[in-house]
Structure formats: C-alpha cells, structure tokens
Amino acid sequence: MxxxxxxxxxxxxxxxxxxxxxxxxxxxxxxxxxxxxxxxxxxxxxxxxxxxxxxxxxxxxxxxxxxxxxxxxxxxxxxxxxxxxxxxxxxxxxxxxxxxxxxxxxxxxxxxxxxxxxxxxxxxxxxxxxxxxxxxxxxxxxxxxxxxxxxxxxxxxxxxxxxxxxxxxxxxxxxxxxxxxxxxxxxxxxxxxxxxxxxTSPRDVDTRVEVVRRRDAYERDGKAFLRDWEAADADLRKAILAARKALVKIATPDAILRDCAALCIALGADGLRGELTLLKTARAQAAYEGATDVSRAHLRRVAPMALQHRLRRDPMDEAGSATRVMRVVTETLGPIQAAAE
The missing domain is CATH 3.40.50.300 (P-loop containing nucleotide triphosphate hydrolases)
Structure with a gap:
C-alpha cells in the first residue's frame, strides 16, 4: 500500500x-x-x-x-x-x-x-x-x-x-x-x-501546474516520489522534535501577555481561551524558529489562525475574519515598521 x-x-x-x-x-x-x-x-x-x-x-x-x-x-x-x-x-x-x-x-x-x-x-x-x-x-x-x-x-x-x-x-x-x-x-x-x-484554490497558473505535476508523479510512481521527498520530511520531523525540546525554555515577557490580552479585548473574544491559545501558539512558533523568547513578530504571525474563529459576527463588516484580525493587530500593536519587535 x-x-x-x-x-x-x-x-x-x-x-x-x-x-x-x-x-x-x-x-x-x-x-x-x-x-x-x-x-x-x-x-x-x-x-x-x-x-x-x-x-x-x-x-x-x-x-x-x-x-x-x-x-x-x-x-x-x-x-x-x-x-x-x-x-x-x-x-x-x-x-x-x-x-x-x-x-x-x-x-x-x-x-x-x-x-x-x-x-x-x-x-x-x-x-x-x-x-x-x-x-x-x-x-x-x-x-x-x-x-x-x-x-x-x-x-x-x-x-x-x-x-x-x-x-x-x-x-x-x-x-x-x-x-x-x-x-x-x-x-x-x-x-x-x-x-x-x-x-482556497490557487489562482496562478504556475502553482496549479506544480500541484498537478507532483500529484501525477505520486500516482504514477509512488515509491520514487516518496524517496525524492523523504529527506525533506525527515528534516521537518527533526525540526519539530527540536522545537518540542526547546519549548519549555522559551521566555514569555510580561509585555507579550499584555499584548495577548489587549488583542482579545479589542476583538471582543469571549472568555480567556483566546489569550491562552494565542500565547501557546506564539511560543510554539518561537521554538520552531529557534528563538529564545516570544516576540510581537510571533504574535503577528499566528494571530489570525488563533483568533479568527473566535470573533463575534459583525454584519456591518464584510472583511474576512483573518483580515479583521490583522486589522486589529495593526491597530493594537502598531504598524510593523513602527513596532519594536
């Protein structure tokens, strides 16, 4: 098989x-x-x-x-x-x-x-x-x-x-x-x-062609295709294991905790699960990147996936959930070029 x-x-x-x-x-x-x-x-x-x-x-x-x-x-x-x-x-x-x-x-x-x-x-x-x-x-x-x-x-x-x-x-x-x-x-x-x-489905021709090319190669000769990608998967597995070991050593500044709370308040998220998830996800991102502490850059990177499904519906706002989260992130933490990451 x-x-x-x-x-x-x-x-x-x-x-x-x-x-x-x-x-x-x-x-x-x-x-x-x-x-x-x-x-x-x-x-x-x-x-x-x-x-x-x-x-x-x-x-x-x-x-x-x-x-x-x-x-x-x-x-x-x-x-x-x-x-x-x-x-x-x-x-x-x-x-x-x-x-x-x-x-x-x-x-x-x-x-x-x-x-x-x-x-x-x-x-x-x-x-x-x-x-x-x-x-x-x-x-x-x-x-x-x-x-x-x-x-x-x-x-x-x-x-x-x-x-x-x-x-x-x-x-x-x-x-x-x-x-x-x-x-x-x-x-x-x-x-x-x-x-x-x-x-979403890719919108550019080159990406769609590459998807079809790889899938076709996998179906035509699965063993050869798996061999070609074995090293890349092994490297990713090693990175996950290294991040797991580093996770307990990642420092979380108080300022980051305040940022998590401020973002969830600004978004109107109910309960405290949003802050906890945002913090854990940012910490995992920091560990995966090899950082020693959680920064605002990590919060920005993971905020949409951690918070977009916790938003209250706004019938007056037609923007997608991820777009709304990033807008609030910018309003709360400031523009990337102006923020002290």
Whole structure:
C-alpha cells in the first residue's frame, strides 16, 4: 500500500501546514480546523501529517497507548508490557459513526463465546496521545458533537452502560476539515479548536501546474516520489522534535501577555481561551524558529489562525475574519515598521 503523500511536497497552503506543524510542536494548543473549497488538499495534509509525526513511546499491549505500565487501565488486562516506539496515531472519525464505535462498548463476541463481560475500546482509545481527524466536521451529528465536547473538556472517556463503568484517558489533537458551503460548525465545537485556517484554490497558473505535476508523479510512481521527498520530511520531523525540546525554555515577557490580552479585548473574544491559545501558539512558533523568547513578530504571525474563529459576527463588516484580525493587530500593536519587535 502506498504511503500518504509527503507533507513537504504539498504545494502552497502555508497557513494550513504551519498550523499543523505548530500543533505537533505543542499538542496542548488544541487542534486545527481547516475550512475551504473542495480539492484544496485538506485531507491530503492530514494524511501526510501521520507519516511526518515523530513516533511515541508506549506500552506494547495497551489499547490506549499508555506511556507507562502504571498508566494502563485495569480493564485492559495488559499482558505485553514492553515499551515500544510506534507511529503517532492518527484516527479517522467517519460521518455517521455510532456512539458505541466512538466511545467503546461491551465486547459482544467475548460475552457470547466466553460468558465474560469485557470492554471493547473505541476510536477515542485509539486516538489517545495522537490525532483524531474528522472530515466534513460541520456535518457531524449533534449527539457525537456533544460527546466530543465532553471528552475534549475532561481529557477522559467515561462509559456507563451494560453494567460497565469504564474510564480511560482520551487526550488527542482534534483536526477537522470541511466545506463552509455545506453548513456551519456549532459554536461550542468551533471554540474547541485551537487554530482555524481557511484554504482556497490557487489562482496562478504556475502553482496549479506544480500541484498537478507532483500529484501525477505520486500516482504514477509512488515509491520514487516518496524517496525524492523523504529527506525533506525527515528534516521537518527533526525540526519539530527540536522545537518540542526547546519549548519549555522559551521566555514569555510580561509585555507579550499584555499584548495577548489587549488583542482579545479589542476583538471582543469571549472568555480567556483566546489569550491562552494565542500565547501557546506564539511560543510554539518561537521554538520552531529557534528563538529564545516570544516576540510581537510571533504574535503577528499566528494571530489570525488563533483568533479568527473566535470573533463575534459583525454584519456591518464584510472583511474576512483573518483580515479583521490583522486589522486589529495593526491597530493594537502598531504598524510593523513602527513596532519594536
């Protein structure tokens, strides 16, 4: 089976790729929402991310990818406790999925054949310490949305049914993609995504030609194409690992905290999640760039993706959300040439 399209080979869509890399540097940022036209590489980028991410260290037989034997849930009855390196899980959550498939349920086969009551883990267990991907997230059924909101809030999946009481960790980066023409996302779920980016079809001939050329090469001879881009993906993976190590050492001046608060107030963002996400994203950007502290330049770079989906609607302003954010950034922090970065 051909591996996913290389992440480094994706043409353009810089904001989307940047957002995904930053969540790989700091998963606590809270996930990425990618909205845009059909055929703009949204799903391709998520699949490519799976091959790009560094492996995780986990207990071999643990169904929730625990890093230590002590963290394995009792109900799992883990026998193989070796620590092994495995690819970071990237789990698809399809539309129309049942609640049992998401959360887990009674293992019917074991109950019938052995007369034992056992738990069959669901998608949330598989996604722990990894990524949960939802294509067409705006079409997800309401009861599944409610379930995801609960788990995203607590970081734990709780199953109470068929006489079972099961708990297990469910901490994952939520990645959603969709076409805005097919419906809007519920505000409660929208707020759970740390970052949001819009993707559009390229408008110049050269870019579109390069997209077609690379995709055609991948489909004609996938192995050769993957070899050509293997080094670029490896370099990007090393950069992510280096940024992860540097993250805890990044200094955050008080002035940057005040800038985060001032921007969110000026934008009318509700709650404090905007400031926290903006700060984490700017810090991840600084670590990825090899800086020692967070600067206004980092805030400017990430503000649209961290804040545009947190804006209140303004029927009198026809500008796009990202444009409105950058306008407020300029008004609050001053023009780039005049600001002390």
């Amino acid at each position: 051909t591996k996913p399209f290389p992440f480094s080979a994706i043409v353009g869509q810089d904001d989307m790729k940047q957002a995904m890399v930053l969540t790989a540097v700091d998963p606590s940022i809270g996930g990425v929402l990618v909205f845009g036209d059909r055929g703009t590489g949204k799903s391709t980028a998520v699949r490519a991310l799976a091959a790009l991410l560094p492996p995780i260290r986990q207990v071999a037989g643990c169904p929730v990818n625990s890093a230590r034997k002590a963290d394995c849930p009792d109900w799992a009855e883990v026998e193989d406790t070796r620590l092994v390196n495995r690819p970071t899980p990237v789990v698809d959550l399809p539309l129309g999925v049942t609640e049992d498939r998401v959360t887990g349920a009674l293992d019917i086969e074991r109950a019938l054949t052995r007369g034992e009551k056992a738990f069959q883990p669901g998608l949330l267990a598989r996604a722990n310490r990894g990524y949960l991907y939802i294509d067409e997230v705006n079409l997800l059924e309401d009861h599944i949305v409610d379930l995801l909101l609960d788990v995203a809030q607590s970081g734990e999946n709780v199953v109470e049914r068929e006489g079972m009481s099961i708990r297990h960790p469910a901490r994952f980066v939520l990645v959603g993609s969709g076409n805005p023409e097919e419906g809007e996302l519920r505000p409660q779920l929208l707020d759970r995504f740390g970052l949001s980016v819009d993707v």
